[in-house]
Amino acid sequence: MIWQQLANGIAVGSVYALISLGLTMVYGILRILHVAHAGIYTLGAYVGLVAFRLVDHFWLSLVAGMVGAAVAGYLVERLLYMPILHMPRIAPLIVSIGLFTAMEEAFRIAAGPHTLVYNAKVGLGELTIGGFRLTETQVLILLVTFLILLFLWLFLTRTKMGLAMRACALDTETASTFGVNVNAVIAVNFIIGSFMAGAAGVLIGVYDNQVWPTMGSIPAYKALAIVVLGGLGNIPGTVLASLIVGLAETFFIGVLSVPFPRDAIAFIAMILVLMFRPYGLLGKA
């Protein structure tokens, strides 16, 4: 029972990590709270579903969802965020909230308000180790998250672009005086972040076997809490906070049956941590 909850918690936490990482990367360089990131996540799920219906192949639909999300993320960055970067911080925040609202409505109008089934055959099979059983979709989530995190780590530490990205996260102006193409870094940053959000959308679509217009509503705000909990802009902190929130939710609700809304836990954890560490778990002043 406990082991099963642990598996559930880690699977949920992994998806949170995929969503939150894009958010924290965007914040790290642009200092924007990108609420519409959850709209990109929903878009990824819809693109994946449409692709799945067309080609009837799960892995291709996963790639389609990720690419679709990445393109959308790039367009949002170029058309909406870049022109207002010099404005007070509240302007991009409100643009982002407005865009997210509009995206959810557009999904509802285009695809209907009801949930759509995403019944894909993944072809991985269950995994049983002793009393510890992972369902097929949990194996899928853990595998994909692991591969993406590995890719992200290699990219950030082993490539020139990754180095430039870390430099920009520390200080954009200084980085640009050293010849870093900041515009390219921002674009790549958005593309990778949206790529991961698209993957998360497809994974949740398959995990819950449904895709619906407002599936991004709760992740939109919960991911913000996770990102702040881990320390805004801090990548390892975000992964840690995602797993903590995923585990805390499954344990409080599943094991202790605390009569409290599941979705408030992330915010309570965040407020408690901020009282003692105003810059989050791994954040620095």
Add this chain to the structure above:
Amino acid sequence: MSGYLVTILITISIYAMLAHSLNIITGHAGQISLGHAAFFGIGAYAAGLLYTKAGLPFWLDVPLAAVMAGIVGAILGIPCLRVRDDFLAITTMGIGFVVEAVFLYIPFFGGAMGIGGINLPSWFGREMTKGEYFILILAVLALLLLLDYRLGRSWIGLAWASIREDEQAASAMSVHVVRFKVLAFVLGSALAGLAGGFYAHFLTFIMPQNFGFGQSILILCMVVFGGIGTRWGPLVGAALLGILPEISRPIMEYRTLLYGLLLVGMMRFQPSGLLGEDSLVVKSFIKGLSRLRQGS
């Protein structure tokens, strides 16, 4: 006046009060809040409970609701003072979610069913008409604006402005940053609570959903639309966004889509609001005025 019109006017004037209260925190003191509806809700619930359970009359429960929202604002303001900028935005958002969850999950607050039976106030031995209630709210709003005008010209207003522009510089000039931030939070929360009290007695029935995150964003949008930090901007924003759902009834299906796009377009092309700095409205008004003068 027809009942429909009065209802819209009352809604708009309550929103105006609410937008004005957020303008104190966000506009004057420069502290972003994404959970302002929580204090609106605390005021509404306090007034509702005091009226239905403790049997206090309207004239007592609404001021008490404001006091209570102010006290909660002071308590919840403490974690907010430890954080800044974007951390503050998300912390206040979190407070909003937690307060809504408390209303929804604790039976004392009536759960999802909310609280009913909160009547319009009575005076001279009879219940107020909606028209009279509207005039009462307008009078209170006018008083608040007068207070805002006086505050803006006092040292409190100056201290807020200095914190808004540069917190470190203000602190170096021996402005007590924490004290003035708390003051802004308490005053803003109390006025939101006051608006909540009026709202509860107007709706006669309140539910947790009235005070969720969407409502917080709506209030913030009113302030930003009209012009953040200006005196009349929040009122203009409240009027515009209050009328919008009524005039867009024929395109019901696309209403929320339109609202989202409006937010994006507004911030993209007119980020300081309709009455803010280099606003198209103000500019064209001044241009039109000078053309009139030349013509005469």
